[in-house]
Amino acid sequence: xxxxxxxxxxxxxxxxxxxxxxxxxxxxxxxxxxxxxxxxxxxxxxxxxxxxxxxxxxxxxxxxxxxxxxxxxxxxxxxxxxxxxxxxxxxxxxxxxxxxxxxxxxxxxxxxxxxxxxxxxxxxxxxxxxxxxxxxxxxxxxxxxxxxxxxxxxxxxxxxxxxxxxxxxxxxxxxxxxxxxxxxxxxxxxxxxxxxxxxxxxxxxxxxxxxxxxxxxxxxxxxxxxxxxxxxxxxxxxxxxxxxxxxxxxxxxxxxxxxxxxxxxxxxxxxxxxxxxxxxxxxxxxxx
Numbered sequence: 001x002x003x004x005x006x007x008x009x010x011x012x013x014x015x016x017x018x019x020x021x022x023x024x025x026x027x028x029x030x031x032x033x034x035x036x037x038x039x040x041x042x043x044x045x046x047x048x049x050x051x052x053x054x055x056x057x058x059x060x061x062x063x064x065x066x067x068x069x070x071x072x073x074x075x076x077x078x079x080x081x082x083x084x085x086x087x088x089x090x091x092x093x094x095x096x097x098x099x100x101x102x103x104x105x106x107x108x109x110x111x112x113x114x115x116x117x118x119x120x121x122x123x124x125x126x127x128x129x130x131x132x133x134x135x136x137x138x139x140x141x142x143x144x145x146x147x148x149x150x151x152x153x154x155x156x157x158x159x160x161x162x163x164x165x166x167x168x169x170x171x172x173x174x175x176x177x178x179x180x181x182x183x184x185x186x187x188x189x190x191x192x193x194x195x196x197x198x199x200x201x202x203x204x205x206x207x208x209x210x211x212x213x214x215x216x217x218x219x220x221x222x223x224x225x226x227x228x229x230x231x232x233x234x235x236x237x238x239x240x241x242x243x244x245x246x247x248x249x250x251x252x253x254x255x256x257x258x259x260x261x262x263x264x265x266x267x268x269x270x271x272x273x274x275x276x277x278x279x280x281x282x283x284x285x286x287x288x
Contacts, residue, residue, distance in 0.1 A: 002183060005203060005210040005251050007285055015248060015287045016239035018052050025054030026104030026237025030230065031125055032111040033060025035086040038068050040111030040226045043271055045075055047230030050278040051252060052288060053237040057099040060111070061088055087113060090120025093128065100128040105236035109141030110226045119144050126151055134158045134236040138229035142167045145193065156194025160242045162229045163199050183209055196242035198228070198250045205243025215254030216261050223271030228253040231278065248287065255281045
């Protein structure tokens, strides 16, 4: 059975009451940001703050870390090791250990560009976070999940995936997933990895399936998925369970798109414009 993900459904499933101080609202760590796409981490990190997370740390390639620190003064920025070609090596995580040890939620994947180093990076991150800290995987970090067989069992029950339909197909080792088959495919991924999954119009977690009613085609734009992943991570940091964070984050992202489309136009708005309206949409749902 599929349930429509309406505002009424979410109001009947209220988020944990946000704390008054920044530490009470949770600390998010976003790991990614190769030199070619540090903006992905910027969008994700700011989305986490816009939905109420209290503290933000980001980790990106050393060559772009100073610029990102200026662009996002709200964040603590850690420089990650990269090779001569500008690819993150996945190593050199010692400067990040303290922040990972205190994380309320971790998001990995935005802006990563190489699957092999992503495996190394994820392995190192997971060695440094407590085994009850929720984890959001996005982009390349979703794609390498089948290569983390030894670690995958430890992620069950605390994992959220934000794949697109092609990445769902990759996780299921099939060529593609037709639109009509997407709900079933998402449910299969949810069961296989013990994860909450949000993919396009479908959210699945804990044996439940939702289809969102908000959103428009303008959300299909560069950086939009980074905003979604960051919103989910921010809600996890505030204390939401993985399924609730996936459902609320998906609706907030889509409803923000509707709000921006109403003033800018149905297509052509930018992912960064979603950030400014996330707090308003959240408040209208009683999430603040």
